[in-house]
Amino acid sequence: MKIELKSYCRMTNNALILNGKDISVAHSEGENRSWLDDIYRSHKMQYLKFFKMDNLCKAGFLAAELIGNDIGWDKTVVKNDVAVVCFNRSSSLDDDMNYQQTIRDSGNYFPSPSIFVYTLANIVTGEIAIRNKIAGETSFYIMENFSSKRILEAIEDIFANPSIKGLLCGWTEYFDQNCDILMMYLERNKGLKTNITENIIKKIYN
């Protein structure tokens, strides 16, 4: 089985890299400035639901969007043969803490459904699936640290299913203003010479 890394996006608090190329944007000034919103605006994306998302979903969405544009995905076509598998360390803890604020004290108790809905790590895979009409598998796993071993195992297992053509797979960590994303798009390719390996995954993450 040959699996090719077609495109990847690496995003941290101050770096934005697409296929090895720096495509970072300027941080805007101001109290409510958000690097994620800066990326959205600078890359002229148009998807208003973005502003409803929590930070984890925003970060994962942006990486998927940049990859989707890079590989020329038609967002109107349903993709039954594409899967999305993500991993991270902190699950949805960033949004969990926001939700906890809404129920903290009984005098000011206003549990918010629009915050609660993001208190699940796998919502980011759902947001990416909705945006790109990806109707294959979506899965989310939590691990202490980035593990190229576990990520490669997931890649191999997804492509063990012959009906899967492509996989959007990555590490989507966002907690307490720390953004750490590696999103990869992989495709089955019989004629390929270099298969995806743990070393490639490690190299593009570091």
Place this chain on the structure above:
Amino acid sequence: MDCARIFSSVEKRERIDMIYKVSDNIISALGFSSQENYQAVKAGKSQLQLYENVFGISEPFVASLLDNHKIDKEFATLSNIGEKYTKLEKTAILSASKALENSGIDPSNDNVLFIFSTTKGNVELLERNDRFESERIHLWRSAELIAQFFKNKNEPIVVSNACISGVAAQITAARYLIAKRYQYIVVIGAEVLSKFIVSGFQSFKALSSERCSPFDRNRTGLNLGEAAATVIYSVSDMDNLPPKSIIFENGAICNDANHISGPSRTGEGLFNAISKAMRHIDKENISFINAHGTATSYNDDMESMAIGRYGLENVPVNSLKAYFGHTLGAAGIVETIISMYALQENIILKSLGTEEAGVVYPITINREIMKSDKNAFLKLISGFGGSNAAMILKKNK
């Protein structure tokens, strides 16, 4: 996912590997063993009850809660360091330990992997944490402590895929076994309730003020529940399978690509998951469908659409939510185990709480315990994030 078949055809292996269940356990308000839980379900018992002023929530709610004293008492028979673990971890360890008992498996062996399924883990520590280190809020940390309790050194896998986690974890286990990475996989699902979880579902207006009524025309929402459950799978070639074992036939996960908190009206993702899971099995062999059946208006309608569209409208369907409540990350494991016992006993359990079926596609809700000699069942589950899963389990002749 068709692992067994793919590997056997692609790599031209001579034998076909089968995934089979080695052992299991359920800990819930209905009992501390699978058998106790199964007998309670058969007798139509439920521990769903009204709770007031629990978890500091003023609005009353109906739920199925674990007895903390009983957990502590049972845990004390295992270990004298119970105070080092949270309720979630204790319940999960207790469940795994009961499943491992008499299984012949040495959990400290390198050929054993632990997979942990939970949606919110120790999230209650966000409210108050004066006993545990701050890392304890992390799901991987709980999983690590559970595996370490059994002296297992492999980094455990944590599946957190909203409500489908319990089934997704079993599908992941099957893949790991087919890939021959491990010989045994201990799949544990656990969820405990807290102000965080209950208030969130209340804010969604998703909770019923009475015991839930899955697939009923007057259903008003779901009930939450606490549970831990463990199922241990292993792999063997067909000729060496233990007699009468339960075999994991196939499983699939598909996204609706429609909405993050509402299911597809047409049941698109679930229909696709059923189609994939059923690919090599004849509809005639399906004894029953154990649905997700949360008793929310949208979920049950969506499931009926997916079941009907696939042409399974005459296959008996049950939901176990009125016995256990929705146990979130544990649900897919609890319900699979109960269904395995029913399959082995040639019966179809009744869907408690359904007075008069009323879903958008007319399907066959099973309202009385029935006999059946068919050899497989279909497990369905869906959740936030648009995820759906379907899984076929069958019994060996």
